[in-house]
């Protein structure tokens with residue numbers, strides 16, 4: 137206390153008033169002044185401090201050395217502590233700590249050296265400094281780019297992240313407006329709006345495509361925060377940029393493609409959109425997408441940055457390990473990069489063209505299907521010699537699977553479309569698409585008042601080819617004909633396969649001259665010789681034609697009428713054509729009515745059988761009778777079997793009819809026998825399709841049993857057409873019949889497919905010489921020679937030979953001389969109803 141008294145009152149007063157803490161120590165280092173601010177800082181009352189060694193106020197870790205420092209200064213005057221300012225920790229009475237900025241003054245008064253410490257509480261400033269240091273640490277350590285502008289928008293700060301991401305240093309861009317630097321194409325109105333928001337204190341956050349120093353673009357999330365000055369004006373803006381390129385590329389491109397796909401845009405448009413989007417992200421790239429078809433030919437889908445020449449150059453080019461990057465990439469199934477196409481050997485053949493297109497480097501990446509096949513190529517072209525950047529690689533990584541999805545989806549849709557609308561064998565439009573296209577053509581014809589022709593084309597003898605050479609050969613023929621029909625057609629012509637061997641060609645906008653020319657072209661084309669399944673032949677087709685508007689006003693009627701005309705052509709002979717006429721229509725309608733009536737007659741059993749006797753030449757005895765179907769209809773009158781048998785065959789009634797004849801003939805034979813009439817056997821005609829029924833032998837067996845007959849009582853007559861039937865069941869059935877002892881006779885022998893080797897394999901017992909040979913027997917030597925040959929064949933195969941259609945005694949004599957065993961014909965009797973035959977037998 138006494139020491140304080142040594143200080144002038146004004147000095148003490150001044151120090152007491154000081155805002156900062158003041159501690160004065162005497163030559164013994166005892167505190168002689170401890171002002172109010174110091175009391176507050178340390179938390180001690182001055183009474184607790186005054187007179188004590190100052191070390192009580194000194195932090196513990198330097199307390200032991202403290203007196204030494206001061207004494208040394210006192211002795212030597214070396215100014216280590218005086219005049220300096222440093223931060224020192226202040227340990228408060230309550231144990232807490234604060235920081236003070238301490239400066240020490242040395243005062244010599246009345247021969248003693250006093251030290252005055254001025255201590256300013258800097259605890260808060262230190263905290264702030266630390267925070268700021270940490271903040272700048274954060275700013276520089278983060279990957280985010282941060283920049284600060286002043287109120288006028290001038291850059292005043294940018295962190296290391298900015299330098300790293302954008303490649304700029306503050307000095308080189310300090311005078312720039314960051315918005316214009318980073319988004320050169322930012323529309324002025326957006327900039328004005330942004331500035332308005334910031335001045336209004338509103339922060340803003342956007343995702344933007346920004347340009348880095350080299351011109352490349354990156355996607356960033358941009359958060360701009362305004363910082364207001366003291367007067368509320370915009371003092372600074374703090375912008376934090378986070379790079380989101382990878383996820384944004386994904387998001388933008390995925391959205392671009394998937395959205396386009398959802399909107400059912402055509403594949404080429406989807407790819408066009410994609411290429412344009414790539415260009416927006418990377419203006420230095422001109423992207424193109426090329427499709428590779430199943431035959432390995434390239435088809436450019438989209439190349440928006442190029443002239444038409446690009447498409448022309450690549451269209452149809454085969455993928456090959458040698459030409460251009462894309463072709464090679466697709467061929468090898470791996471990416472190909474040509475840094476300088478001027479010196480790249482792959483580009484030699486098309487170098488000139490590429491120079492004209494402004495391409496210096498190219499990067500081609502194959503687009504692969506889920507199964508790993510190259511279904512396309514994504515190509516990046518550059519105007520300068522360069523390598524793909526990281527951005528380009530990121531884009532490719534995202535785009536490739538999307539392209540593959542879009543292409544495969546299109547391929548799937550195409551194959552579904554193919555399945556739904558195209559015939560899988562010939563690849564021609566099927567019935568549905570044919571009708572749709574034809575309907576469309578008809579609407580157009582109606583609108584333009586032009587004529588239209590429908591050609592119905594049916595292959596001749598297709599069934600025989602199919603049956604004799606097998607179905608694969610039939611398929612081959614259909615494919616060949618489809619190809620021939622499609623060749624040389626006008627782009628508007630419609631060609632389709634209706635079913636089986638039926639094709640339709642629709643010729644829009646055609647006059648009668650063109651119809652005739654086209655028919656001739658088609659006939660010529662179809663009939664070109666070809667080799668199928670090792671056999672060489674010239675196919676032919678029957679063609680029916682209907683014309684719009686003359687023959688009908690809707691496509692169904694026109695096709696139906698062309699079909700009718702085709703029947704007409706076919707019945708006039710093979711390889712012909714016929715135009716629809718209304719007479720034909722009447723005939724067709726009549727045929728339709730006849731078909732219904734026949735169906736009814738078979739169902740109701742209103743058909744009849746007539747019987748024609750056969751006589752053995754040697755002894756004149758009745759050999760048997762042939763049952764022949766007869767039909768008298770209330771309206772149509774007597775319908776010849778030559779008409780209703782083929783009709784029954786065409787409309788699938790022949791099996792039923794055959795069964796009826798069999799049952800009726802057996803019933804009649806049994807009835808005659810019961811009345812004592814000695815008829816040795818009955819012959820029944822069956823059509824080839826009857827032999828497709830695998831139960832035929834069993835069925836006949838049960839009919840015979842039912843009527844108490846034996847197998848030898850029945851002869852089945854079959855025609856030579858059966859030899860063309862490749863149905864595997866036919867032979868089986870024939871052998872079963874033979875095994876049961878039922879006789880088989882080859883009818884109409886000599887008129888059809890007379891293969892002797894086949895004949896030898898058939899289990900037949902009888903040959904029937906066709907009556908056409910008998911007709912000219914007397915006048916024509918050739919007929920005689922033929923009938924003689926047939927007899928020799930029969931003899932050599934140990935067959936009974938029957939001559940039918942014998943009308944004249946002369947014919948009878950010749951046949952007898954030639955050794956024929958049996959005769960049948962009007963000379964003996966016409967086919968007779970059952971009771972008339974009975975009468976004939978009585979008289980005979």
Ligand SMILES: Nc1nc2c(ncn2[C@@H]2O[C@H](COP(=O)(O)O[C@H]3[C@@H](O)[C@H](n4cnc5c(=O)[nH]c(N)nc54)O[C@@H]3COP(=O)(O)O)[C@@H](O)[C@H]2O)c(=O)[nH]1
Pocket residue numbers: 748762763764765766776777778781794797821822823853883884907940941942943960961962963967
């Ligand atoms: N699948 C079946 N086919 C049958 C059946 N019934 C008849 N037919 C076949 O129809 C064709 C025409 O038969 P049809 O008019 O009965 O003619 C037969 C005889 O009437 C006729 N014939 C007999 N003798 C003479 C004659 O001296 N002169 C002359 N001009 N014609 C004569 O020949 C036909 C004999 O037929 P086919 O012996 O079978 O060749 C005909 O192809 C019949 O086969 C049936 O029920 N099912």
